[in-house]
Amino acid sequence: xxxxxxETVGLTKTxxxxxxxxxxxxxxxxxxxxxxLGPNGxxxxxxxxxxxxxxxxxxxxxxIFGFDSQRQAVDAHRRLAYVPGExxxxxxxxxxxxxxxLGRLHGTLDAAYRxxxxxxxxFEPTRKVRTYSKGNRQKLVLIAALMVRPDLLILDEPTSxxxxxxxxxxxxxxxxxxxxxxxxxxxxxxxxxxEALCDRVGILxxxxxxxxxxxxxxxxxxxxxxxATFEGTVPxxxxxxxxxxxxxxxxxxxxxxxxxxxxxLKVLANASVxxxxxxEPSLEELFLAHYGALSTRPAASTAAIDAD
Amino acid sequence: xxxxxxxxxxxxxxxxxxLTSTRRVLPFGVVLARTSRQALRSGAMWGLIFGIYTAxxxxxxxxxxxxxxxxxxxAKSLSSSGGLSALTGPARDLQTVGGYTAWKSLGxxxxxxxxxALLLATKLFRGEExxxxxxxxxxxxxxxxxxxxxxxxxxxxxxxxxxxCTSVLVALIGRARDVHWxxxxxxxxxxxxxxxxVLFMAVGxxxxxxxxxxxxxxxYAGAAVGIAYVVRMVSDASAGATWMHWxxxxxxxxxxGAFTSPSPTALLPLAGATSLLxxxxxxxxxxxxLGAGVLRERADARAHTALLGGPVGLAARLTGPTITVWxxxxxxxxxxxxxxANVAAKSLEASPSVRAALARLGxxxxxxxxxxxxxxxxxxxxxxxLAASQVTAARREEATGRVEHLLVQPVARARWxxxxxxLGAVAVVLAGTLAGVFAWLGSVSQxxxxxxxxxxxxxxxxxxxxxxxxxxxxxxxxxxxxxATACVYAALVWSFLVEVLAGIGHQSHWLLDTSIxxxxxxxxxxxxxxxxxxxxxxxxxxxTALGVARFSRxxxxxx
Ligand SMILES: Nc1ncnc2c1ncn2[C@@H]1O[C@H](COP(=O)(O)OP(=O)(O)OP(=O)(O)O)[C@@H](O)[C@H]1O
Ligand SMILES: [Mg+2]
Numbered sequence: 001x002x003x004x005x006x007e008t009v010g011l012t013k014t015x016x017x018x019x020x021x022x023x024x025x026x027x028x029x030x031x032x033x034x035x036x037l038g039p040n041g042x043x044x045x046x047x048x049x050x051x052x053x054x055x056x057x058x059x060x061x062x063x064i065f066g067f068d069s070q071r072q073a074v075d076a077h078r079r080l081a082y083v084p085g086e087x088x089x090x091x092x093x094x095x096x097x098x099x100x101x102l103g104r105l106h107g108t109l110d111a112a113y114r115x116x117x118x119x120x121x122x123f124e125p126t127r128k129v130r131t132y133s134k135g136n137r138q139k140l141v142l143i144a145a146l147m148v149r150p151d152l153l154i155l156d157e158p159t160s161x162x163x164x165x166x167x168x169x170x171x172x173x174x175x176x177x178x179x180x181x182x183x184x185x186x187x188x189x190x191x192x193x194x195e196a197l198c199d200r201v202g203i204l205x206x207x208x209x210x211x212x213x214x215x216x217x218x219x220x221x222x223x224x225x226x227x228a229t230f231e232g233t234v235p236x237x238x239x240x241x242x243x244x245x246x247x248x249x250x251x252x253x254x255x256x257x258x259x260x261x262x263x264x265l266k267v268l269a270n271a272s273v274x275x276x277x278x279x280e281p282s283l284e285e286l287f288l289a290h291y292g293a294l295s296t297r298p299a300a301s302t303a304a305i306d307a308d
Numbered sequence: 309x310x311x312x313x314x315x316x317x318x319x320x321x322x323x324x325x326x327l328t329s330t331r332r333v334l335p336f337g338v339v340l341a342r343t344s345r346q347a348l349r350s351g352a353m354w355g356l357i358f359g360i361y362t363a364x365x366x367x368x369x370x371x372x373x374x375x376x377x378x379x380x381x382x383a384k385s386l387s388s389s390g391g392l393s394a395l396t397g398p399a400r401d402l403q404t405v406g407g408y409t410a411w412k413s414l415g416x417x418x419x420x421x422x423x424x425a426l427l428l429a430t431k432l433f434r435g436e437e438x439x440x441x442x443x444x445x446x447x448x449x450x451x452x453x454x455x456x457x458x459x460x461x462x463x464x465x466x467x468x469x470x471x472x473c474t475s476v477l478v479a480l481i482g483r484a485r486d487v488h489w490x491x492x493x494x495x496x497x498x499x500x501x502x503x504x505x506v507l508f509m510a511v512g513x514x515x516x517x518x519x520x521x522x523x524x525x526x527x528y529a530g531a532a533v534g535i536a537y538v539v540r541m542v543s544d545a546s547a548g549a550t551w552m553h554w555x556x557x558x559x560x561x562x563x564x565g566a567f568t569s570p571s572p573t574a575l576l577p578l579a580g581a582t583s584l585l586x587x588x589x590x591x592x593x594x595x596x597x598l599g600a601g602v603l604r605e606r607a608d609a610r611a612h613t614a615l616l617g618g619p620v621g622l623a624a625r626l627t628g629p630t631i632t633v634w635x636x637x638x639x640x641x642x643x644x645x646x647x648x649a650n651v652a653a654k655s656l657e658a659s660p661s662v663r664a665a666l667a668r669l670g671x672x673x674x675x676x677x678x679x680x681x682x683x684x685x686x687x688x689x690x691x692x693x694l695a696a697s698q699v700t701a702a703r704r705e706e707a708t709g710r711v712e713h714l715l716v717q718p719v720a721r722a723r724w725x726x727x728x729x730x731l732g733a734v735a736v737v738l739a740g741t742l743a744g745v746f747a748w749l750g751s752v753s754q755x756x757x758x759x760x761x762x763x764x765x766x767x768x769x770x771x772x773x774x775x776x777x778x779x780x781x782x783x784x785x786x787x788x789x790x791x792a793t794a795c796v797y798a799a800l801v802w803s804f805l806v807e808v809l810a811g812i813g814h815q816s817h818w819l820l821d822t823s824i825x826x827x828x829x830x831x832x833x834x835x836x837x838x839x840x841x842x843x844x845x846x847x848x849x850x851x852t853a854l855g856v857a858r859f860s861r862x863x864x865x866x867x
Contacts (some may be wrong), residue, residue: 052716055863074718082716088708091438091521094611101616105717126611130521141713195823 002030003066005152005183006051010060013046020046021207024060029153033178034197036187037287043207044187045085048156051185052082062154081106081145085157087137091130095140098129102144108303110304114147120169134161146173151175153184159193171197195283211286219280222289223256228268228276235271240264309553338445338677339455343432343462354424355473357801358417358501362474363481365412366807370486379403397562398544399793405487406567410497418561419537420503421470425505426529428466429512432459434522443598460586463509470505476496492726493567500566503578507557508533510585517592520601526635541644557581619719621726627701631735634694635742641690641742642767645683646750653679678754680747681833684766686827687743689804691774694739696796698732699781703792707867716840721860729782729852736774742769758832766831772844773824779848782855789865791820 006028013020019041028034038044049055051062053073061068064076088150089098099118108185118125121139131292132140145153153174159167167190174184174197176303188194194201202213211218223244234253239242242259257264261278268276281289372381383402388553397415401407433456436442446455482489489497508529510512515528536556543552543559553559554577563574596602615621653676700723705711714724744767751758775798784795806823827844829837 035415049864054712054715057859074720077716078718080716084712087713089713090708090710092626093616096611097616100613101622102713102717104617105714105719107621107718111678288399 004011004028004063005030006034006062006064007184008047008060008062011050011057011062012042012059013050013055014058017203020303021050021204024103024207024209025214026209028152028183028203028239030183031178031181032200033174033184033186033198034048035194036185036204037191037194037201038187042204044204045156048082048154048187048202051154052077052080078107079150080152081148081150082154083141083145083156083158086159087141089129089137089140091302092129093127094121095125095127095132098140099125099144099147103148106148106150108150110149112149113149117143117147117173120173130242133168135163138162139166142170142173142291146177149180149182151182153182153186155184157189158186159188159190163172163291167193191283191287193241201283202295215283218286222281222286223258224261224278225281225285226253226255226257226261226264227275227279228253228273229275231272231274233271235267237264237267240267240275249278313470318397339450339458340462342436342445343459344465345462346432347428347462347464347466349471350424350428352473354421355470356477358413358421358470358474359477360805361367361417361808362409362413362478362497362501365409366405366484366487368480369408370484371409376403383407386585397540400565401568402654404567406489406493410500410567414500414566415558417501418558419533420510421502421505422533422536422557423530425463425467425509426512426515426533427526429463429509430516430522430525430529432463433513433516434519434525437516439861446598451594452598453590454593456590459774460513460589467502467506467509471502474501489567489767492571496564496570496572497566499575500561500564503561503564503575507578507582507585510589511583513589514585514592517589517596518577518602520599523630526531557695557849564677601785603772618727619714619724620731622714623728623731626705627698627731627735629693630701630736631731634697635735635739636688638687638739638772639746641740642687642746643750645687646747646752646756646758646763647681647754649676649680649683649751650745650754650756653756676751676758677762678833680751680758680763680766681830682837683749684717684770684831685807685825685828687747687767688770688773688825689800691736691739691743691770692777692800692803695732695736695777696781696800698728699785699796700793702728702732703785706789709864709866712864715864718815725782725786725856725859726852729778730779733775736778737768737771740767740769740771740774743770762832765836769828769831769836769841772841772848773828776824776844776848776851779851779855783851783858784855786855786859786862790867803842 004027006026008024008026011024024043024047026034036044036047036098046055050057050071051064053069053076056070065079067073067076067079069076081165093101099114103111117123121143123139123143129137129140138158142158145155145215159170162170171193174186177184184197186194186198195215198215200212200214202209230251230253234248234251237253237255238246240263242257243264244256244258246253246255255264258298373382379723380403383399397411399407402411408538412454444453446452450458478489478490478497479494481487482491482494509623511532512525512529515525515532516522519525519528536558539552539556540558540562544555544562553563559579560574560577563571565571567573592602612625615625653674657829705728711724715721741764744764746762747767748763777796780799781792781796785792790796803823803825806819807825810820810823810826824844827840829835829840
């Protein structure tokens with residue numbers, strides 16, 4: 001089997017006694033796009049900086065195409081390109097000079113593709129970096145990463161600051177890269193972006209990987225949302241095995257089913273169902289389900305203030 | 309929050325008043341607190357250095373020139389030399405401890421104060437704006453001009469700290485029986501020393517409005533200091549040009565006549581120029597766009613990619629202009645030293661005690677060489693400052709995160725770090741060597757008859773100290789990145805202070821050995837100790853090697 005584009009084993013980074021990431025084990029196959037999700041402070045950027053060898057792990061290892069991220073960083077970097085979410089560049093260089101520099105350093109610049117990208121992203125390379133807006137700066141680092149056609153793209157919130165048009169262009173570029181067989185590691189808060197692009201998704205919370213798999217696998221393992229409208233009274237389904245989050249609103253019933261749906265269907269069949277809807281959860285719902293505990297906390301405190 | 313403390317009803321009723329009071333409190337809280345904290349710390353530190361330096365001069369005088377006859381001889385020998393006063397300012401009343409102290413300290417300290425002030429002002433104005441922090445603050449309920457006024461008040465706090473620390477120390481030494489200054493004279497002296505800082509702080513605030521980057525703002529203000537200094541030198545060098553005294557701030561400061569013939573009228577042009585600059589700063593800050601300067605920059609620029617092929621080329625592109633200015637400045641200083649050497653030595657010949665002191669340094673070499681030997685320590689100091697600035701600039705690449713764009717490329721950390729340090733080393737070698745060459749050119753112009761190779765050697769002799777500091781800096785940078793700048797300058801200031809102490813009397817060998825200067829022979833007064841110099845270079849290389857090894861294995865550290 002081909003060597004993995006990214007592989008981490010027991011990767012741990014501790015800051016002042018607190019694990020920024022703990023015992024992380026992920027693998028990105030060649031030619032795959034892996035989405036990396038997690039709330040603020042989950043450890044996504046820390047993971048990426050470890051992969052790039054910018055910081056040292058407390059324990060564990062990571063490798064890029066079989067090259068150790070720390071000890072063989074130069075070999076690893078020859079095969080990847082990185083886009084940070086927020087970057088400070090040399091304010092005195094122009095966009096063109098920056099692209100020239102980064103292309104020469106990487107060594108495999110495709111000038112024709114660079115010019116094509118400059119055009120597609122409507123980027124003005126003749127101006128000084130100091131005068132660029134945030135979005136334009138982001139375009140610059142994106143073009144710099146894409147133009148060298150690396151075997152692996154490591155992207156940390158790459159579309160922050162891009163307008164919707166450019167965001168579309170970015171997605172096209174990533175899909176083209178995948179067609180060419182490049183691998184992509186994409187950390188993002190834009191769930192629609194991850195849903196549209198990624199083959200597999202990893203979800204990180206407080207430094208730990210809490211879920212990993214293809215979207216359909218994750219959906220399969222999670223609950224189904226059922227909505228039913230009744231002609232008569234709504235039957236009591238709260239005791240049916242696997243059913244949770246029951247909400248009754250007049251003739252309308254909404255609930256979640258985990259595992260086999262048969263027991264619930266039997267109960268429903270006995271009542272007169274007027275309309276039945278079932279729906280797989282969106283990535284957003286999956287994501288929120290993992291962080292239910294987190295998102296209830298601010299909501300509860302808001303409620304307390306409102307009550308006053 | 310409100311629910312837990314006050315009853316809900318009162319909380320609601322007080323709401324509008326709370327809001328208006330927040331409006332009033334916020335503007336005069338945030339910006340002022342930020343700037344004054346930084347300015348206070350820095351001003352107090354430099355005030356202490358100024359005070360100590362001044363006190364040391366006074367003590368050195370009372371120890372070296374004990375009798376009235378010696379003091380009169382000194383005064384007679386140094387009072388009428390154009391070349392020397394060009395360099396150091398006119399020597400007045402050298403038969404008094406005040407006159408000597410003012411002569412030795414005022415010229416130097418007012419220039420250092422000016423540079424400190426312009427760096428602080430451009431940092432707190434343009435540096436904060438460059439970093440985007442001003443934008444965050446201005447989003448609050450305050451206006452551009454109000455924020456500018458607050459920053460100015462914060463800077464004023466720094467000036468007051470500078471003045472207060474200097475005056476306290478000077479007044480304290482003034483109580484010594486041999487020194488004996490009136491408290492009012494001490495205060496006036498501290499005012500004179502600080503006035504360069506006052507004016508050039510305003511200049512720094514003003515240039516921060518003109519141009520859109522801190523480096524440029526500091527460069528413009530620095531150029532103003534340079535011009536003012538050169539005009540002062542010309543006016544002091546020739547008797548016919550004394551009117552030029554009145555067109556340069558450093559001339560005004562001399563006219564103040566601290567400790568000799570106090571004349572506060574010269575405060576008028578200082579106050580006038582400062583007020584004008586401050587008013588212009590406040591007005592311009594409201595009239596321009598945030599993040600831009602009054603002088604429009606062309607946004608479009610032609611690409612110059614010749615150097616941008618690798619880490620060395622990039623480093624050359626980024627630091628080239630700064631290094632050029634440094635090397636040119638140090639060369640010009642060498643030219644000046646060579647130029648005044650002959651005159652200075654001639655005037656020294658009149659004074660037996662000074663001659664004795666200098667001859668001790670110089671062995672059998674001539675008095676010119678002795679004079680140059682002492683003066684070249686200043687070249688060494690400048691070369692070390694250049695080395696320190698190179699370490700600081702390299703660290704800044706890491707602190708801002710810019711270096712990450714390089715280090716995620718196939719560029720080893722060691723390669724990047726070594727390329728930065730190598731460039732610094734080249735700058736140090738160039739600066740030392742050219743200082744020697746230009747000192748020779750200067751001496752030839754005045755028929756001083758010092759050999760070319762003697763002066764070349766003297767220039768090269770300054771290089772090992774710079775290389776050593778570069779190595780120490782590299783080590784500090786890799787071990788404690790966030791304190792690298794402080795460590796490097798601390799090593800420099802420490803060496804300088806120990807050297808000044810050494811000039812006063814016999815100190816313990818253990819203490820002297822901690823000063824980098826102490827390991828440099830005062831060439832061309834004596835021939836350089838190449839073995840010791842090589843040892844310094846070797847230690848620097850060792851520190852560099854350790855630093856590079858450590859840097860390759862640690863986390864990158866942002867600011
Ligand atoms: N240099 C550091 N020192 C101390 N703690 C750090 C450092 N860098 C990161 N952390 C901590 O590690 C944790 C993970 O941070 P990280 O930047 O990886 O989060 P993230 O998932 O990228 O968040 P975001 O979505 O906001 O970008 C956070 O709790 C952060 O405070
Ligand atoms: Mg992040």
